[in-house]
Amino acid sequence: MSAESCPIDHSGPATAACPVSARAEAFDPFGEAYQSDPPASLRWSRDEEPVFYSPRLGYWVVTRYDDVKAVFRDNILFSPSIALEKITPVCPEATEMLARYDYGMDRTLVNEDEPAHMPRRRALLDPFTPAQLAHHEPMVRRLTREYVDAFIDAGKADLVDEMFWEVTLTVALHFLGVPEEDMATLRKYSIAHTVNTWGRPSREEQVEVAEAVGKFWQFAGTVVEKIRRDPSGPGWMPYSIRLQREMPDVITDSYLHSIMMAGIVAAHETTANAAANAMKVLLENRSVWEEICADPGLISNAVEECLRHNGSVAAWRRLVTADTEIGGVPIPKGAKLLIVNSSANHDERHFDQPDELDIRRENAGDHVTFGYGSHQCMGKNLARMELQIFLEELTKRLPHLELVADQKITYLPNTSFRGPEHLWVQWDPAANPERANPELLRTTRPVRIGEPSKRSITRTVVVESVTRAATGVVRVRLADPAGRPLPRWSPGAHIDLELGELSRQYSLCGDPAEKSVYEIAVLREPESRGGSRYVHEELAPGQVLTMRGPRNHFRLDSSAGKYLFVAGGIGITPIIAMADHVRAAGKDYEIHYCGRDRDSMALLDRLIRDHGDRLTVHAAGEGRRLDVDRLLAVPVDGTQIYACGPERLLSALDSAGQGWPEDSLRVEHFVTTGNGLDPAKEHAFEVELADSGLTLQVPADQTVLGVLRAAGIDISSDCEEGLCGSCEAPVLTGEIDHRDHVLTKSERAAQSRMMTCCSRALCGRLTLGL
Incomplete structure (x- = not known):
């Protein structure tokens, strides 16, 4: 290490050690390891040195989730002004070439600071809202269908060249409102901008790239002027030009020229790369691919998980505007940051088993592939729409396609955008499902424009058994159809089951250590809206159900000194799992179980067997009603009360526990008392x-x-x-x-x-x- 390349002042005592580690010195974002798999190449950093200086790059590198998100969050301290700065110094010949074309790329939404940024972003946001993006769905579907039609019977295709690159560029141009006759010319120039900004071209390549970028810039200006003559059509550019009449100081001529060029790159290449990355990782995880082929309802969340696991935006750049710290590491004013969001997306401190492709991951949407905060990608929902439609078309029409074996996957070397240059797939055209079922082509699924709801995260389970648990109560055991382990759960967790047209929540009441089976107990409700009636009258062993979860919003606090469990009727289901856990941990506890009579009290036999010395049964038919006021008459420090049951029981506990320490009582509700919004009673x-x-x-x-x-x-x-x-x-x-x-x-x-x-x-x- 030379003193000139190190960010630390070596003019002090001779004993001062250089803080740049050997791994930090060796880090090369243009090397094969980073280009092939950025998160894996930086695992050492996430574990040992999450913020380090790279002398090879001249940047500080940030790799952990919390640190990356903190940088994105503060766009004043961490300026985006260098986001489009050329990462490789430009040779004089390339600079001269750009000057010939009057190249004058201005600040855009990606790299401008406040106070200019937010007024422009707010003004230009409307075309990116879900309601406006919905108008583009038919066009995306039509284009996708046409490109698949072109190779469906070939048996082999390069999905990048023959579909993703072409469809995403056409969608980008349509979204911008580019006239049809100018689309072919703009196609030629788009890739040069990426190499010019984020790549490491040689001196000769720089001149060649600069000429293409200059032509791109010049032609983009010509197209803007053409649209300006008639800005009445659809698209972001006509919208922006119309808006310029109202806000000439915010939407300037130079700004329109710049966003015309930058918008094509932003909307095109990142989405094409994301699609190729998604298909690659899905086909490499064959069982996952087969799952979404069998259940298209998983596509929305599969897209989100693919964006997290193998997104197309590997890193962004920021400039530090004042002395600060990131992750406890002092960073000087003027430092340049490479914030590796792809590494953050694989941080095990935020994502469980992050290297696994888990399309049911509930926090997949926490990924920072689109950035975060005021500079988050405006086109994120257009990209999500395209990816969903690509996967819907390919899983429906070519579920049997597979990656061509032994192909060498290459990436265009650059720090920030990544995706396979080619992705060859193959299949047997004779097995195409539409040959036997032409009606297949007439079916479509709704596209979710935005981050997927957790309601879309489902898995399939099979009913293993349905047995009597008490009068009016059945016990249902559920297993994975292929015998795989089910997700882990903790006491208090519940699952959602799709029962015909209904969705209902049920607490898990089995043993959390039993990985292959979930157990629930369901009461036959006289006033059932259909869920309990379905379970009691129609559910049978061997039946396949759709399930969401497990989720837990009724968690057990393991730090309490003693536990008081109160259950009413079927409310025993989350309580029994809690009691099992507390008993195994050797903690002090007691259970109060209320019901009409013993025969109607579910799981009573097991409670007596496993918790008999801690159990008090309050059966109304025996004249043993629970005296709530007496039970909670004397507050006990260090005791947590957990209760589940009818609302009248929970209300009584709440009233009786007023003298207890705050938050001693924790309850589980299964119904809401809300009746929706009444505009006459609400305020804006x-x-x-x-x-x-x-x-x-x-x-x-x-x-x-x-x-x-x-x-x-x-x-x-x-x-x-x-x-x-x-x-x-x-x-x-x-x-x-x-x-x-x-x-x-x-x-x-x-x-x-x-x-x-x-x-x-x-x-x-x-x-x-x-």
Whole structure:
């Protein structure tokens, strides 16, 4: 190491050691390891040195999830101004070539600082909202169908050259509103921009690339002027030109020229690469590919997991504007950062078993492939739409395709965008499903525009047995059809089952250590809306069901000194799993089980067998009703109360426990008392999104969740009734009108988070950490 290439001042004491490790010195983002698999090549960094200086690159490299997201979140301290800076110094000949074409690429949404950025972003956002993107779906479907038609009977194809590259570019040009007659010319120039900015071309290649970029720039200006003469048509450029009349200081002529060129690259290459990456990883994981072929309902979440596991944007760049720290490492003002979001997407501190492709991963949408905050990719939902339609068409028409063996997968060397240059697949045309079933081509599935709801994360289970558990109660055992282990779960967890046209939640009551089977108990409800009736009258061994979960919003606090479990009726199901866990841990506990009579109390035999010395049965038919006031008359420090049952029991416990320490009582609700929004009783308010830089209006008849989705903000959801906690958002300022059944009293009092599906503002404005 020479002192000149090291960021640390070596003019001090001679004993000062150079802080650049051998691995940091050897890091080469243009080397084979990084180009083939960026996350794997940086595993050492995530484990040992998550922020390091690369003398070869002249950048600080950031690799862990929390650190990467923190950098994305603060676009003032970490300026995006170098995001499009050429990572390889340009030779004089290439600079001269660009000057011949009057190349003058200005700041765009990708690399401009505040205060210029957010006014432009807000002004230009509308064409990217889900409602507006929906208009492009028929065009994407038509193009995809036409390109697959062209090779469906060939038996072999390069999906990059023959589909992904062409369809995504055509979609990008249509989205921008480029006239049809100019599309062919713009196609020729798009790749040169990527090599010019993120690649490492030789001196001779730089001149060649610069000429292509110069022509691209010049022709892009010609197209802008053509659109300007008649900006009445559809597309982002006509929209921007119309908007310029109202906001000439925000939407300038030079800005229009620049976003015309940058928009083609942003909308085209990243999506084409993402599609190729997704197909490659799915076909390499054959069982996963076969799952989505069998169940197209998994496609939306498969897209999200592929974006996480093998996204097309490997890294971004930022400039540090003041002395700071990242992950505890001092970073000086003026330092350049390579923030490797592909590495962050494989950080085991945030994603369980991150190197596995798990299309049912509930937090797949946490990936930072699209960036985060005020500079998050505006076109993310257009890309999601295209990927879903590609997978729908290929899984439906070519479920039997496979990768051509022994092909060498190559990548265009650059730090930031990655995808196979070619991806050869093969299949037997005689086995094409549409030959036997032409009706197949008439079926389509709805596209989800935005991050997938957790309701779309499903798996198939088979009913192993249905047996009597008590009068009016059956015990159902569920297993994986192929005998594979089911996901791990913890006491208090529940699953969602699709029962005919209905979806119902049931707590798991078996043994969490039994990996091959889930067990639930279902009460026959006299006023059933159909779920319990279906289970009791139609469910039979061998039947295949769709399941979501498990999820747990009724978690057991392992730090309590003693546990008081109270169950009413079928509410025993989450409680028995908790009691089993506490007993195994050797903790002090007692169980109070309430029911009409012993014959109707599910799982009573097992409770007596396993917890008899800790169990008190309160059977009303025996005159042994639970005296809630007496039970909770004397608060006991260090004791946690867990209760599940009818609302009247939970309300009685809440009233009787007022003298206990805050949050001693934790309850599980299975129904909500909310009746939806009554605009006559609600008020409108604003939500400011601190990380995204947007301010949104929440009308009296809409939820915060609905408004966030309409603005293209990624946020998960599931029950949308305030029961599950999936749609939680951090609240930075403002008073919350909590209407959920998830947060405890102290959590509500903290005013630091809310469930966006139901809770609202008590005041006129909330600031969310989104």
